[in-house]
Amino acid sequence: MDLSVGLTPAPSGSTTAPGVVPPVPATGPPQQSAAPNGGAPHGLNTNPSNSNPSLASDVTITERYMSDSSWLANLCLDLAKSNWEEWSFLLKVKTDRLGFSKWLKGTLPQPDPVVHPKVHNIWETNDCSLCRFIFEHISKSDYNAISHLPTSHLIFAEL
DSSP, rough: OOOOSOOSOOOOOOOOOOOOOOOOOOOOOOBOOTTTSOOOOOOOOOOGGGGBOOOOOOOOOOOOOOOOOTTTTTTOOOOOOOOOHOOOOHHHHHHHHHHHHHHHHSSSSOOOEEEEEEHHHHHHHHHHHHHHHHHHHHHHHHHHHHTTTTHHHHHHHHH
């Protein structure tokens, strides 16, 4: 499995393109990426105690929570009301801003739990957070139609 797409910025002074975690030599120790200012990467809700060091051809996935108090209180997806365009647009904007777009699009593969158990656990926690956010903003009938699906990407695709 190749997870070489980076989620964390390169250290300051690096010649690596922003957002790409450079590969770690197979003989070298794992490296952990940090934001240039020492804080969390821009636009991500992170919990540094749950981040994993990058491994060869792997990325650092940081635990984050999909939460946004600016979501329109009266915007609940209801296919019977034909409000998919407005709802899906807002969800895409929010996931982009909060660092969940790769889960929503399905472009960040789920890590193998045997090979990368910690990264797998964080991936699942993040996906679960996005799933619950979606569930909170859809109608009961839409929830009943998609609640059995295992990932946020499959849920979004089905909606």
